[in-house]
Amino acid sequence: MLFQEASINDAVRLGMYETDPVHGIRQMMARIGRQLEADRIVLAEEQGDFLHLTYRWNAEGILPLGDDFQPVPRSDMRPVFARFAKESSFSIPDMDIYWQENPDVSPHIPGMKRLDRLSKSDQLTGLLNRRGFKESLASLPAGRCIAFIFGDLNGLKETNDTLGHEAGDQLICSAAEVFRHVGHEGSIFRMGGDEFLMMQEIKREEDAAHLLERLQAHFEAAKISIALGCTTAATPINNIDDVLKHADALMYRQKLEQHRQRQDF
Known part of the structure; x- marks a missing residue:
């Protein structure tokens, strides 16, 4: 928390140093969003008796909010202001429950459920994104053995540089289709630009090796x-970061071996 607070203060200073205030605010929001690994950052401004969502930032692959938000009456935000009167920041673990308890605070936007669903999806491939992965992970029942296969495309930068970004996008989409062919829809995730993750329940740990071989063959x-790179874990998973780091390390080991083979060739 201390690190995040210092980082956010640095971002605020970055924004204040810009000669163009609007550009400075957008720079500040982008840095804060990346530091917090947020899907969106929204700044609201009071204008009379209403709150206007004046500035918005969204992470790559997250659907922009657009201009559908209506001004929110300040009176509707009493629960939020009451919390801020007691503490400088607070967390809402479950927005659906919070909206049920405070119906006036629910977003003034049409199709909010659809927006929530789209925010969990990668716009290019249609796969779930990091947020979708976190929710899928939380929904796994206990006592199951799960295989995690981490994949990193080779040559995406070269494809973008030599053939253009449309060709790079097509490469990403083609890779997504291979994952779909082997895995199950809803258990495959685009974790970043050229990074994918497949999460699949298996009966025995040795089944993970067969799954990896099948995916590699396709x-x-x-x-x-x-x-x-593939690793397994039993649910509930207390530290998913360790699991993914192990899969990533195995993936990187294979990437180095592939690089050596290309050099030898």
Whole structure:
């Protein structure tokens, strides 16, 4: 928390140093959003008896809010202001429950449920994104063995640089289709630009190796170069970061081996 507070203060100073105040605010929001790994950052301004969402930032792959938000009457925000009167920041673990308890605070926007669903999806591939992964992970029942396969495309930057970003996007979408062919819809995630994650329940730990081999064979058949790393964990998973770090380390080991093979060739 101390690190985040110092980082946010630095971001505020960054914004204040800009000669163009609007550009400074947008710079500040972008830095805060990246530091907090947020989906969105929204700044509201009071204008008379209403709050207007004047500035908005969203992470890559997150659906922008657009201009559908209506001004919110200040009186509707009493529960929020009451919390801020007691503490400088607070967290809402479950927005659905919070909205039920404070119906006046629920967003003044049409199709909010659809927006929430889209915010969990990657716009390019239609796969779930990091937020979708976190929610899927939380919904896993206890006592199950789960295989995690982390994949990192080879050559995406070179494709973008030599053939253009449309070709790079097509490579990403083709990789997503291979994952879909082997895995189950709703258990495959685009974690970043060229990073994918597949999460699948298995009966025995040794089944993970067969799953990895099958996935690798389909990528070779599609002539898509990708490095893959696989690990397993039993639910409930107390530290998913450790699990993903292990899969990432195995993936990186294969990527180095693929690089050596290309050099030898």
